[in-house]
Amino acid sequence: MGSEHIDEVSGISTTGHEWDGIKELNNPLPRWWVITFYITIAWAIGYTVVYPAWPMLTSATRGVLGYSSRKDVKNELAAAEVAKGKYVAAIQAKTVSEITADDTLRDFAVAAGGAAFKVNCVQCHGSGAQGSKGFPNLNDDDWLWGGNAEQIQQTIAHGIRFASDPDTRLSEMPAFGDIITTDQIKQVGAYVASLSDPVQDTSLIELGANVFAENCAACHGENAKGNRELGAPDLTDAIWLYGSGETAIAAQVRAPKLGVMPAWIGRLGEIKVKELAVYVHSLGGGE
């Protein structure tokens, strides 16, 4: 900063920086600006004392206020629990049908059940509850074990063919490959397929109808409409858990695949199960 850096016009020294002939004056700062600057420095130092800041070998300084963001989260979660409290209490007190009929409670249960569904159910039923082969679609109006809110609650709580729950829904279709002949299986496959869609070889239908009446009607009903008491599916509709068409039906007659759904009551508790039931019921197929 020698005397060579003095601006001729103003008589103020310059910083010596120059851009296209324009020089920067080295004016002193306004006092208030400098004071504010020092205050921010003091503030910053104070901040690091009061709040966690300085990294140490294994952790960081904790700050004299003892603040932690984890504690904040904990408090917020606790506050959220309190805020949810009255709804949760109402859900505990009411039946799922009553919850479904109450706009506010239903909205709450659908939101809570939806969250629980994403954690516990999507692995089998899919993220949109759309299911896949062997895993029922929960959006449609076809229910193996019944589609009113109470029946859905029962299914979620105790599962299906879940051996360790005494109240589980239980049924087992025999493997007809050991009971009837291959021809009979083909015939009954054609008959069942013909109930919802036209089949190629119509000569098999009548033969298949006889086989059905002797072997299948006991559970699926004489008109093949199924039986929810036994979890026997309706064979006349458009929804097929293990695939549609003669071949897929024949395969299921020969050696049925039987899905297992776990009982959730022990793991999730009554309230979550109720919320899940309301959620599933709200997907569009609820009865």
Place this chain on the structure above:
Amino acid sequence: MLDNTQIERLEADAVNSARTRQPLYAARNKIFPKRASGSFRRFKWSVMAITLGIYYLTPWLRWDRGPFAADQAVLVDLANRRFYFFFIEIWPQEFYYVAGLLVMAGIGLFLITSTVGRAWCGYTCPQTVWVDLFLVVERAIEGDRNARIKLDAGPWTARKLVVRTSKHAIWLVIGAASGGAWIFYFADAPTLVGELFTGTAAPIAYITVAVLTATTYTFGGLMREQVCTYMCPWPRIQAAMLDESSLTVTYNDWRGEPRTRHTKKVQAAGQSVGDCVDCNACVAVCPMGIDIRDGQQLECITCALCIDACDGVMDKLGKERGLISYATLSDYNANMMLATAGGACSVNPSLVRTADGLFSDRVAHFHVRKIFRPRTYVYMAMWSLIGLGLLFSLLTRDRLEINVLHDRNPQFVTLSDGSIRNGYTVKLLNMIPEPRTIVVSIGGLPGAEMSIVGVDLPADRSFAIQVEPDRLKMLKVFVRQPADQVRGAAQSFKFRVENKATFESDEYTATFNAPESAR
């Protein structure tokens, strides 16, 4: 051995030598603006009265909107996310009206600045208005310029203590009143004022009042002109806004120079004399503490008080007003050329006057025509177009809207009878403060019917829905189409919402998905 004069002397200077050392910071040069009087001062008083009046009174205006909405004419209801402005109610998604107004304000500022310079800074900027108000208090308590300078320089006596304390106390009261008025824009004013004084208002109300009290007191009382000079970006931007046809407060040195306090003596010596008697009245009244005779400068907020001061002096001297005046750069340059004989000599005021002492008719004066030039036409056109566009959109905007969100997962569901079902989240926006019964229906999509979750009615193509005043209603809607009427994997159809009584309607084109195998 060398003689000491033979030792080479180096050009070197210690970096911290007394000659070059400067303080790190500069203390504020105290300014004691003298009271001005004249037409611009009167104009500023009325602007102050109008702007402060608008600021303080607006929240107290009532506007009847019926039993379902606030009756405050201007209200920013942050809790319910609604903005009320007399007959206009704005929802958050209509914020573009506010953005449009801000764009208009920006262009308006360009227009004003390019015609009359920094009129915003000089007359209507809150900083200027409040500093003016604080100065009124200061003058009333401490006296005018000379009394204040004396008081400031004098020792701390009991009187000085009383005077200073009462001045700062009144400033703080004004600050609190300014901050206090602000919060009334955000809640029902009559309710809030009661809560405020009984200590039952929300903490944020007290915090806002405290912060605004502090900023008003600091900016208006303590920092004053420093806010304009150091903190505000506008003085830097204005350079780009002004051109040679913009009116700015100008010292007309073509008639003022050479200035002297001893006119007669100098005239007797046979030298030419300008109109400026170097009385410094223009400097004394300047709230920025500058000398307009140094030319247009960043600090000048063009409040025109120096014009008032100078005109008063000119009147006393029996000379024409306007030694300091609003003038354009082009007029000024033309007159300077005249006074300096085309730049051939220094300013000689006799060149702008005729033999009988009147101004030569070659002196350029401002003409209103100069306001109308391509630049201002463009600003005016932009400003009006945006304004008309906003107005048109405001008058034709929907107060009943429908928004539809198609379920993406699953996109469709096959039901047991083979029919296809799609799910939609339908949002109905009732944007007036009255409850209404509106009809939601589907158009197109042959054979399709809808059902609404929570509505216990058989499936149909239209439903009457109750909507609450000024609220959004969300419906979960299932649309079902029989298998034999499905045409393709993606069919387009309409969700329509209608209020038959007011002929209002809105529709949303949605898609109905079906399996690829569908006929």
